[in-house]
Amino acid sequence: MGQYSTGKTTLIKYLLESDFPGGRIGPEPTTDRFISVMYGEREGVIPGNALIVDPKKPFRPLTKFGNAFLNRFQCSLVNSPVLKSISLIDTPGILSGEKQRIDRGYDFTGVLEWFAERVDRIVLLFDAHKLDISDEFRRSIEALRGHDDKIRIILNKADMVDHQQLMRVYGALMWSLGKILNTPEVARVYIGSYWDQPLRFDGNRRLFEDEEQDLFADLKSLPRNAALRKLTDLSKRARLAKAHAYIIGTLANEMPSLFGKEAKKQKLISELDLIFNQVQLQYQVSPGDFPDIRKMKMQLAIYDFSRFRTVNQGLLDVVDEMLATDIANLMALIPQEEASTMDKRIIEGGAFSVVSDKSTPFGYKRGEGIDAGAGDPEWVVAKKLTQYNEIFQALKPVKGKIMRTAAKTEMVKSKLPNTVLGKIYLLADVDEDGLLDAEEFALVMHLINVKLEGHDLPAELPSHLIPPSKRDLVAKEAV
Template structure:
């Protein structure tokens, strides 16, 4: 095990407002280091300033130990449940698929060698699971919560949170009986990816969907958008649908840059319109490549989220301590409290100028004002130099150490622990239907004949017109021919380098034919490799090249 050496507090003595800390060295791995940082540095600040009453409950050890997870969010019948089935390549207990709202509960799909369901009320008393804090949402929610356990290799690396279909139209008037957006926000703070799913046949973003997206704000780095069932519309319709989705998302997400939208059809039905098959396959590959990095980046995500939480707790503590500073000692406390709530925006500005806090780091003014109405300001504490100094020390010293340790653990960990195996993730590389198998640069990899020979008669005629000397042509003559393709100079330079197999700066007939073949591949929309694959090396040069 790779070790991160850091100090853990053993005891604390206070004398004349000065804390003397007795520390001992302790060797821990990254997960233990994250837990120690939170429990010894961040949690004391949160408790002192009542952070959990305003924002998020304290993190438990099971949060740091959980597998990477993916939260599925979308209106009903967009394909959230089908997407999970598609990845696992199997059904799981409690799964229901249909055109109307069928997933009416939050289902955590997790690994177990035996299939089964665990109801919500039993789930929240299990200290080994990361869901105990969900008990605060009450029995109406717990009756809509369960774990679905099944034996899938994919689930050895990832877990999925399937959510109820978000309602639209008249269905929005249905009262769920619990704080739906609050539950979404709880999960969003703890998962590694948030997948927003949209149906190419219905793009109406309902009021409940807007509220759900609002609850996910602040986690834009985790968010991935999928335009699903894209094969069910014509190519022209797909372009219009894609544009409409981008326009709608820009208004709802309020993000300055365009979001990444993956286009595809994540089910096992025949494609209705297969004109964009290659596009769908490319988008699927890129999405799956992103999901396959989750185990590798899980600790980095935990550290990133801990930093975000620390900053949020620090800003909250500054606000609370500033409110406490303005409170009178004895008289007129209630009126002063009302006045401070009304002046909260101005107090934010004072803190921003005094401590250099970005305005975007403050909680929403109206939301905070509403929460402050129900709190007695006498419970607030004044500014604690010790607690804030611990946070500053953590950010300046402990976080960089832990960051370096994460990189070290990634480099030493077995490859199988850093990616996702099984299910659809393995299909991507299976012969002969793996991604781009037998296409582009891979064409001809399974045959005995050199794939370039197929069009060699065309290339030979063009080669002869360039007046070769001793069977070779110069780079100047080749350049004049290659630029007619209208490919960028950087691409043509790469093609020439790959084609000059013997590295003499000239191209013979085989190498010229190879260059023309690589140009045709690039013009067809495929990428070029960094090195020439073995099957594309001209047979006459394979002995010397290999």
């Protein structure tokens, strides 16, 4: 979700690498409806009024938002392998300025709350050129409170500004979000340009690639952790239900039996914060399990308090038993569930296949760091072999090999930790004799440079880095 023209529909198209029915892209507010993008063998559109009567779809509760909303809701079926593992919801562009004064005809924030309770991830998009947060956008973000762990933020179209402007835009975004997201944790912001067009400023290309990898890794984790999140939501709802029962029971105890009911009701609503404190102290309820007090007051105003019932401790004991026993038993079944649904929990196709590409030179970090020289006929270390040989000879080798102390003296000049240097030494000592010959020493220097450039070291030495004189030895050991 996000304001209009921030790239919401374009992001979905980028993930699927295809258009979807009903998806329109333009600088004006083009998406005027909620679109559920789901998998289907035959592409097509299912209107909202048909969706709510389909028992195979989870949208029946949306009936409460009325016909005005259902006319602005549809399901787009797309034959994409990405959608076999996840479904996507495209939202209408949130309006700004005078446009936000026009009523949509349905409870927009209420619909957002409904979806926020049920989705696994909420992605907020911001345009690097348009950081203003309208009143409607502010209300929409506030409607997501209680689901902060699901929120991820994308600063889109970041290639349209240079590196200096991007730093300022990022700072302005974090400042604006800090006034809306009332959480002590820093929100995760992904910076990039999520479409298939050339970058205008490509000075931050590497940053965009790293951020894209992080974003896709986060999205790929959703199907894998689906069962665990469902159990987490179940226990969360149980705790919220307990807190609600205690609140209603306390209000029922405070009500008079005969006269002055309406006056007492108004007093209890006005002093609801005191009721919350009383419940917290009496029943040891966590502050995070209480509902929003403003919404609670609004909802209580229309209810008849005489119909409230006191706390039924027997029912609450059943809930406690469920949390203590049943949830634990279900948690033990999660590994079996994951093993039986392994194929469905892997997102394939679309941009996800491109991001994990290892077969072309355009894959992530292909030809960089430890992967440099892979597929080349020449040993990549040979490019600096003359330079490394001069250092090797200065260390006074004995019978073509240098001692460990001499190697250590040279290696510690890199200022890398001993744990890292030890790993490099073991990787380079291909013949495992504890000493280094000229090629192995050159490999040590190459691996040190790889680490100093910020790349990770492998657990095992890749085949293209094995010194030419040792490749036959390694091949024999493999046999």
